[in-house]
Amino acid sequence: MLLLNNSVSTAPGVETRNAKKLNSLGIRTIEDLLYSFPFRYKDFSLQKNISEVKLGETVTVRGRVLEIKSVPLRGRKNLTEAYIEDETGSIKAVWFNFMMPLRFLSKGKYIQLSGKISVYRGKEAYFQHPNFELISKTVYDQKQKLSSKTGSTSGLAPVYSENRNVNSYFLRRVIQKTLPQITLQEFIPANFLQEQKLPTLQQALNDIHFPENIKAANLAKKRFAFEKMFLIQLRALEIKQQWEKNSASKINFDKKFIKNFVDSLPFQLTNAQKKTSWQIIQDLEKNKPMNRLLEGDVGSGKTIVAVMALLSSINQGFQAVLLAPTEVLATQHYLGISQLLKKYKFQIGILTGSQSKINGKKISKAKFLEKIKTNKVALVIGTHAIIQDKINFNNLTLAIIDEQHRFGVKQRSFLQQNAMRVDSNAQKKLPHLLTMTATPIPRTLSLAVFGNLDLSIIDEYPKGKKKIITQVIPPEGREQIYQFIRQQVSVGKQVFIICPLVEESSKITEVKSAKEEFGKLQTKIFQDLSLGLLHGKMKPKEKEKTMRMFQKGNTDVLVSTSVVEVGIDIPNATIIIIEGAERFGLAQLHQFRGRVGRGSDQSYCFLFTSNNVSVSTSRLKAMEKTNNGFKIAEEDLKLRGPGQFLGTLQSGVPDIAMESLSDLKLIQSTRLYAQSLLKHDPTLKKYPLLKNKSDLLSEKIHFE
Numbered sequence: 001m002l003l004l005n006n007s008v009s010t011a012p013g014v015e016t017r018n019a020k021k022l023n024s025l026g027i028r029t030i031e032d033l034l035y036s037f038p039f040r041y042k043d044f045s046l047q048k049n050i051s052e053v054k055l056g057e058t059v060t061v062r063g064r065v066l067e068i069k070s071v072p073l074r075g076r077k078n079l080t081e082a083y084i085e086d087e088t089g090s091i092k093a094v095w096f097n098f099m100m101p102l103r104f105l106s107k108g109k110y111i112q113l114s115g116k117i118s119v120y121r122g123k124e125a126y127f128q129h130p131n132f133e134l135i136s137k138t139v140y141d142q143k144q145k146l147s148s149k150t151g152s153t154s155g156l157a158p159v160y161s162e163n164r165n166v167n168s169y170f171l172r173r174v175i176q177k178t179l180p181q182i183t184l185q186e187f188i189p190a191n192f193l194q195e196q197k198l199p200t201l202q203q204a205l206n207d208i209h210f211p212e213n214i215k216a217a218n219l220a221k222k223r224f225a226f227e228k229m230f231l232i233q234l235r236a237l238e239i240k241q242q243w244e245k246n247s248a249s250k251i252n253f254d255k256k257f258i259k260n261f262v263d264s265l266p267f268q269l270t271n272a273q274k275k276t277s278w279q280i281i282q283d284l285e286k287n288k289p290m291n292r293l294l295e296g297d298v299g300s301g302k303t304i305v306a307v308m309a310l311l312s313s314i315n316q317g318f319q320a321v322l323l324a325p326t327e328v329l330a331t332q333h334y335l336g337i338s339q340l341l342k343k344y345k346f347q348i349g350i351l352t353g354s355q356s357k358i359n360g361k362k363i364s365k366a367k368f369l370e371k372i373k374t375n376k377v378a379l380v381i382g383t384h385a386i387i388q389d390k391i392n393f394n395n396l397t398l399a400i401i402d403e404q405h406r407f408g409v410k411q412r413s414f415l416q417q418n419a420m421r422v423d424s425n426a427q428k429k430l431p432h433l434l435t436m437t438a439t440p441i442p443r444t445l446s447l448a449v450f451g452n453l454d455l456s457i458i459d460e461y462p463k464g465k466k467k468i469i470t471q472v473i474p475p476e477g478r479e480q481i482y483q484f485i486r487q488q489v490s491v492g493k494q495v496f497i498i499c500p501l502v503e504e505s506s507k508i509t510e511v512k513s514a515k516e517e518f519g520k521l522q523t524k525i526f527q528d529l530s531l532g533l534l535h536g537k538m539k540p541k542e543k544e545k546t547m548r549m550f551q552k553g554n555t556d557v558l559v560s561t562s563v564v565e566v567g568i569d570i571p572n573a574t575i576i577i578i579e580g581a582e583r584f585g586l587a588q589l590h591q592f593r594g595r596v597g598r599g600s601d602q603s604y605c606f607l608f609t610s611n612n613v614s615v616s617t618s619r620l621k622a623m624e625k626t627n628n629g630f631k632i633a634e635e636d637l638k639l640r641g642p643g644q645f646l647g648t649l650q651s652g653v654p655d656i657a658m659e660s661l662s663d664l665k666l667i668q669s670t671r672l673y674a675q676s677l678l679k680h681d682p683t684l685k686k687y688p689l690l691k692n693k694s695d696l697l698s699e700k701i702h703f704e
């Protein structure tokens, strides 16, 4: 008997040589083999004798070629015509402008034809552009056994994705031989499957590979989607449960004090800001650490929400830290927050690779660290340089990470587990943790991928935020935009020109294309303007310098690869051009666009397309219509699937779960099942198989 975790080399008919080939498809164990699902089925189920085919139906026949020829038509066009016969009759097959059959078919060959039966001006019925496959005489003879009325039980043939080493037929054969030999144990609680009317593992594996009918195949697929999503949710909730075992300091909500602060702001909070800060404040009042994700589009006003939490914390004598991924962003936060909290006279410092300051005064790093240790500084703002240093907080209760996706997972968990561990009265306490992201991720996806976090979403923009005027520009429209740029620069505005490439792997080409564009613009188009160039191959110091020059207004036009900061605030930059826009997902384009529109002046985004790709330009039109990141993300999820979002989230979600990532119902129901299970059995004592699966999953998917 075979077990799921046996090596695939133990599968019947697989020798070492074949096992290697299978490895190249990522198939290492029997489980990998059986979980390699067909992506479609060839439907030979409606197989008929030639005399029985009916007009309009899509049908398969087997027969022998009687005759095949090419018929020239007017204007260099042609038809390929063939006559096929079996014992019951003959039928014509017609291919328009398609010569391939002539190469493969000749009189006397046995073939299988699948396609639609049509008729032309009431003449004889014929196969219109059918698929064909050469078959052997033996296969042809088998046809006699098929009842023409019932079709065939094996009418659906699975088709697997293949590569150079392994073809679909081989996989089909191996799986067919393996399935009957395998011992399978169900690991999903039986009552869940019954409630959801889903097949058992055994049944589902049979049905997904060799279904009786499409309905059975779909049901099997549903089971596997349920299985994967259930495991993902279970794992996420286990991690959450684990996290909540830690203790943290309560940060009481001083209503009067915070209200006073809010009243002093030059604007009114949006409802979304009120709602999310309330969620955070309630978390802080608990003695278990918060682990919450604050999701809000660029410009939705996350900072002020973060500041309220920070202020709550330091006002009670606790320390807090705010981390940003880069020097520029950290500095921006330091200046902005110092200004906002000026009247309270807290000690607020910035600590980065190259800065070390408290309340505007330079101080040595060693002294800064000493002050942190002795609770002489309340709020530390910095880059992840902070985490790498040996840093000892005296009384840290709140850590906020801005643009969380820019931090590596390792850095984050290091932050949670070591650097920030607080010792108070010999009791280990974790700081409350708030991560923020400007990537608008559809709600379904967030629930699936950040299942271990609590979620707060700012889905609203501050009043009076101007819509960024967005236009898709075909090549012939460029010159006009360049004119517009020149005119805007002449009144003091600044411009981003982004030359991004899609693939991570092509960083070098991306740099090259930015350099080329820079050269072209400087020598041919904007000779009279001052241009800057920014790309990923530059040293961090150079990058910072270029960025600062632009921020100060010394550069008119910044040509850049996709490295420009997401959260950067340059109110004077009012135009952004994105080259080759048609190659990007809408969500990505929206991210780029967020770099303008920071000030009160009207901003513009021009999506330059390389050529007249009408399909993608119509897709790009969505960008012209809305500025709402969540709407765009939802649209993108529909158009391009979840893969692109997961890329930025660095998660290894299995294929079948990927497909269901937009299925809100499935995500919610699996989450409820996982919750109810853990509620009754937090360690999954009664479900060792399930526990095992969940543990294995943690090697594949990491949660934030």
Ligand code: ADP
Residues within 6 Å of the ligand: 267, 268, 269, 270, 273, 296, 297, 298, 299, 300, 301, 302, 303, 304, 438, 462, 463, 567
């Ligand atoms: P992000 O969510 O991208 O971090 P910020 O917090 O930087 O956004 O806010 C963007 C701008 O909007 C800032 O200049 C901020 O002062 C301003 N802002 C934030 N909240 C409001 C509000 N409720 N009304 C008006 N302006 C606001």
Ligand code: MG
Residues within 6 Å of the ligand: 302, 303, 402, 567
């Ligand atoms: Mg921000």
